[in-house]
Amino acid sequence: MIQQVLSVAAPTLARMADPSSYRPAPGTIPTDPGVYRFSDAHGQVIYVGKAKNLRQRLNSYFADPANLHFRTQTMVRTAAKVEWTVVQNELESLQLEYTWIQQYDPRFNVKYRDDKSYPWLCLTWSDEYPRVFVGRGSKRKGYRYFGPFGQAWAIRETVDALLHVFPMRSCSTGVFNNAKSAGRPCLLGYIGKCSAPCVGRISPEDHREIVEDFASFMAGRTGQLTRKLERQMTQASENLEFEKAAVLRDSLTALKQATEKNAIVLADGTDADVIALAEDPLEVAVQIFNVRSGRVRGQRGWVADRADDGDTAELVEQFLLQIYADARTADTEVASAIPREVLVPVMPASGEAMVQLLREERGAHVNLHVPQRGDKRVLLDTVAKNAAESLQQHKMKRASDLSTRNRALEQLQATLELPTAPLRIECYDISHLQGTEVVASMVVFEDGLPRKSEYRRFVIKSFEGSDDLRAMKEVLTRRFRRLLDDRASMSDEAEGGPVLVDATTGAPRKFAYAPHLVVVDGGEPQVAAAAEVLEELGLADEVALCGLAKRLEEVWIPDEEYPLILPRSSEGLYLLQRLRDEAHRFAITHHRGRRSKAMVESVLDDVRGLGETRRKALLKHFGSLRKLRAASVEEIALVPGFGPRLAANVVEALGAQQPGEAINMTTGEVLPGRP
Secondary structure (H helix, E strand, C coil): CEEEEEECCCCCCCCCCCCCCCCCCCCCCCCCEEEEEEECCCCCCCEEEEEEEEHHHHHHHHHCHHCCHHCCCCCCCCCCEEEEEEEHHHHHCCCCCCHHHHHHHCCCCCCCCCCCCEEEEEEECCCCCCEEEECCCCCCCCEEECCCCCCCCHHHHHHHHHHHHCCCEEECCHHHHHHHCCCCCCCCHHCCCCCCCHHHHCCCCHHHHHHHHHHHHHCCHHHHHEEEEEEHHHHHCCCCHHHHHHHHHHHHHHHHHHHHHEEEEECCCCCCCEEEEEECCCCEEEEEEEEEEEEEEEEEEEEEECCCCHHHHHHHHHHHHHHHCCCCCCCCCCCCCCCCCCECCCCCCCHHHCCCCCCCCHCCCEEEEEEHHHHHHHHHHHHHHHHHHHHHHHHHHHHCCCCHHHHHHHHHHHHCCCCCCCEEEEEEEEEECEEEEEEEEEEECCCEECCHHHCCCEEEECCCCCCCHHHHHHHHHHHHHHHHHHHHHHHCCCCCCCEECCCCCCEEHHCCCCCEEEEEEEEEHHHHHHHHHHHCCCCCCCCCCEEECCCCCCCCCCCCCCCCCCCCHHHHHHHHHHHHHHHHHHHHHHHHHHHHHHHHHHHHHHHHHCHHHHHHHHHHHHCCHHHHHHCCHHHCCCCCCHHHHHHHHHHHHHHHCCCCCCCCCCCCCEECCCC
């Protein structure tokens, strides 16, 4: 490795340094690949990174702070010095980054480890009478380890069941010596869950054979153990040793139950780690399944703060570097730190260089790849679902915390300069496909939580086209005209009639509640369009307005030239993001439903005798084009208003469009499918 170490330090030891005070002079940063590290005023390394082009990467840290991720902003202001090392290629940069992360444990690098240790199963292999126990922390040389496992209670339950089959020692050294001195075994020896080597009931050789069978089961070799017990049970029965045969029968049943809890997920007996991520702009959830001999032996997951705006490939690379950092010191029999195969959602940014590094660390071949089909793809999808669920639960826990919600509302009040906290917030989004089936959504949050009974959908029928601003104006006009109409009705009925309930229909006037804050999905143009509507209706002074743009998550407010940039860790920004994402989800769901119905209607347009009423009845009965296409003439004829002839016409029309074909959503034209 050819190294060129350079550094630039800030002249001051202030706690929060000005990044310009230690920014390298123009032209002094090389354009070669290398690794860089930021240090604070006390010399503590706080961030380590690598780059293919050092000049391009480091200059990005000293650009406009508003364009940086919040954690990155904090890091460059905390740092007082930056230094770098030039290397020859990407593999060397990976190795050096890997070494520095291990050595310095920088606090601004993403921590792909949680703060708890995971339990493992240990066999004290070097003892005369090996024992089994569940433990945590550091490992000892000469012992066999299995794991790590997600929950300690689960592996303890498994061990308890297996002791019926493999009655090996599980007591501590002190208990073993006390029983040996007293000449009486402990309770486990009396109930058949220990062969009692402490009182000489079994020889060291026979006890070790039991331990080897236990290890074989944990390694996944259950078939030969089942066959062995079956042979012993048959032999005992033939020798008229019925009590022994009954014990072996019970052991066989216990073994099968334990085997069922460790179901095979990869039939080829693969040793692999399966890794998946779920991301949002602020956090990333990680899930890893440890598969040994085709069985899931451990599962871990945690949520980490994102350090920057890196894509999934960069996140996977950082994860691999950190999770296998202790590969050389790991002393495991079944679950080695780096298995033969690592399945990831996308290849890491460094590609083949990362594979080489893992191979060097393991000292053997490592296959790093993205499965596309088969059992491995199914397993990766399962891990991804677990990661998404973990992130969702984390966000729900955060959102449901009362103090957190209060803090978010207070931050929005201060940031947007509102007279009171926005207890009711409405968010609007537009969805369409190339200007067709234009729909909008309105979601409502009260006290920082979704109020789904207040959600509304809008269908834009006044025009066709991808004019989002015009659609936003129409939606807001319809919503707030309804507010004004309800207010007028409430004023007329205030003396003797219902106020919050419509006197004619008896339904509650849900549009009669004015929001404290309206959020639109978009930037300056969308906010200007919404502000124009509020101004025309005379509500500009009553209803506050802002927009959230996706690119940099900036907050736009009316009549302001520049947007507000909230800290990425702000609870107020987090609440706005949840509003925007929920409005988008609600709009997309509505749009997909209408698009599916439009597809069916376009296919049925030319069916003779099929009018609007019968077409709606057909859609209501079958629900989707796929189910309708699979129906027979007899099944369609059962729909009210249909007979055999009309049903045959429908089947004939659907048969003209093959299952592989598609429909142009604008014209209704049938398009050829993929070969």
